[in-house]
Amino acid sequence: MIEYITGSLLVISALVVLIASVGIIRFKDLYARMHVVTKVSSFGLLLLLIALNLLTLKWWVLVESLIIFHILIFLSPISAHVTAKVNLWLDKNDLPADPEAEESSAENKAE
Amino acid sequence: MFWDLLKNTFSWQFVRRQYYLALLFFYFCYKIVESGWAVAWQILKGSRGENGGMLEYHTRLQKPWQLIILFNMLGMTPGSLSVDVDDEGQTIQVHLLNLGDREDFMAVTKKIESLLKKAL
Amino acid sequence: MEAAIFLEYAALGAIWIMTVSLVFPLLRLFKGPSLPDRVVALDQISVIIVSIIICDIIYSRNAMELDVVLIISFLLAISPMIIARFLYKQKSDND
Numbered sequence: 042m043i044e045y046i047t048g049s050l051l052v053i054s055a056l057v058v059l060i061a062s063v064g065i066i067r068f069k070d071l072y073a074r075m076h077v078v079t080k081v082s083s084f085g086l087l088l089l090l091i092a093l094n095l096l097t098l099k100w101w102v103l104v105e106s107l108i109i110f111h112i113l114i115f116l117s118p119i120s121a122h123v124t125a126k127v128n129l130w131l132d133k134n135d136l137p138a139d140p141e142a143e144e145s146s147a148e149n150k151a152e
Numbered sequence: 153m154f155w156d157l158l159k160n161t162f163s164w165q166f167v168r169r170q171y172y173l174a175l176l177f178f179y180f181c182y183k184i185v186e187s188g189w190a191v192a193w194q195i196l197k198g199s200r201g202e203n204g205g206m207l208e209y210h211t212r213l214q215k216p217w218q219l220i221i222l223f224n225m226l227g228m229t230p231g232s233l234s235v236d237v238d239d240e241g242q243t244i245q246v247h248l249l250n251l252g253d254r255e256d257f258m259a260v261t262k263k264i265e266s267l268l269k270k271a272l
Numbered sequence: 273m274e275a276a277i278f279l280e281y282a283a284l285g286a287i288w289i290m291t292v293s294l295v296f297p298l299l300r301l302f303k304g305p306s307l308p309d310r311v312v313a314l315d316q317i318s319v320i321i322v323s324i325i326i327c328d329i330i331y332s333r334n335a336m337e338l339d340v341v342l343i344i345s346f347l348l349a350i351s352p353m354i355i356a357r358f359l360y361k362q363k364s365d366n367d
Contacts, residue, residue, distance in 0.1 A: 042275070044275035044276060044278060044279040045275060045278060047279060047282075047330065048278050048279045048281075048282030048283070049282070051282050051283055051285075051286040051327060051330065052282055052285060052286055052289075054286070054323070055285070055286035055287075055289040055290050055293075055323070055327075056289065057188070057192060058289075058290055058293055058319070058320060058323055059289055059290070059292070059293040060192045060195050060196065061192070061195075061293075061316065061319075062293040062294070062295075062296040062297050062316060062320065063195060063293075063296060064191075064192075064194075064195040065296055065297050065300050065312070065313060065316050066296040066297075066299055066300050067195065067200060068200060069200050069202060070202070070204060071306075071308055071309055071312065072204060072233060072235075072247045073204055073249060074300075074309070074312050075233055075312055076191055076231070076233055076247075076249050077191060077195070077316075078312055078315050078316050078319070079227055079228070079233065080184075080187045080188050080191045080228065080230075081188050081191050081192050081195075082316065082319040083184065083188065083228075084184065084185060084187075084188025084189065084192070085188075085319075085323060086319065086322065086323060086326075087184065087185070087188075089323055089326045089327070090326070092330065093326060093329060093330060093335075093338075096279075096330060097335055099335065102335050102338065105338045105339075105341075105342060106338070108342060109338075109341060109342055109345050112345050112346065112349055113345065113349075114180075114184070114224075114228065115224055116349030116350075117227075117348075117349060118223075118224050118226075118227025118228060118233075118234065119224070119227075119349075119353070120315070120349055120350075120351075120352035120353055121227060121233060121352075122223075122227065122233075122234055122235065122236075123352060123353050123356045123357075124308050124311055124312065124352050124355075124356055125233065125235045125236075125247070126235060126236055126356075127308065127356040127359050127360055128306075128308045129235060129236065130360070131306075131308075131359070
C-alpha cells in the first residue's frame, strides 16, 4: 500500500517541477521568475522528501532530509534576496547587467 | 537534585514561548505548501507575471533576530518576495506577484508579526 | 499490478518527466538577456538535478546517495551569493 502512495507522490512532484520550469521560460520579469524558483521548486522537493521518508522509515534518512529541508527554507530566500538586490542596484545605477557586452563595447570604443 | 533544578528554573513564560515557536513552525510549513500550490496555479492559468510591483512594508519589530526571521518568512509566503531593507530596519521592500491581493498579504504578515512577538 | 513494479515504473516516469523539464531552464540560460536571469536559470537546473537524484534513490533503494543531495543543496544555496558578490565588486571597481 505504501508503494502506491509513494509512486503517486513521485509523479505529482515531477509534474510540479515541470510546471516550475515552464514558468521559468514563460514569465517576463526577473522578480516573477524568482518567485517560481523559491516557492514552486521547494514545494516539489518537499513532496519528494516526504515520499522518501514514507518509503525508507529510517531515522538517519529523517535527520538528513530535515537538514536539506531547512537549507531550502532558510537559504533560498536569502540567495533570491541577494540576486534581487544586485539587480535593483544595477537598474538604479543604469549599468548594463552583462559584463561581456560592456567589455566588447569598451573595446569598440578603444578601436 | 534534578527535580530541584527543574523547580528552580521553571517558568511559565518559557513554556509559552516554546509553544508559540512550534506554532510558528507549523504555520510556516502550511504556508509553504499553500504558496507553492498558488504560484503553480498562477502558471497553469497562463499568467505571464506582468501585473507585479514593488511595495513598502513598515514593521514595528525591534530585535534584530525578529527582523531576520520576518525577512526570511516574507520570501516564502504566497506571492511575496523580500528585496531590500533600509538601514534603520523599519522598512522592508517587498515584490508582489499580483498587486491585486494586497489586503491578503497584509493580513498574513500581521499574523506572522504577532506570532513572532510572542515567540521571541 | 504488483506494488514494487508500480513503484519502479513511477520512479522511471518521474525521472523522464524531470529530464524533459530540464530543457526550459536551458533555453532561458541561452536566451536570458542579463546575468541575473542566467543565475536564476542555473538555480532551477540544480533544483531539477537534486530531484532526479532523489528519484534515483527511490528507484535503486540505496539511501546512501542522500549525502550527494546534501552537498548539492549547499552549493545551490551559496552559489547565487558568490555570483552576486562578483557582479557588485566588478561594477564598483570600474567606477
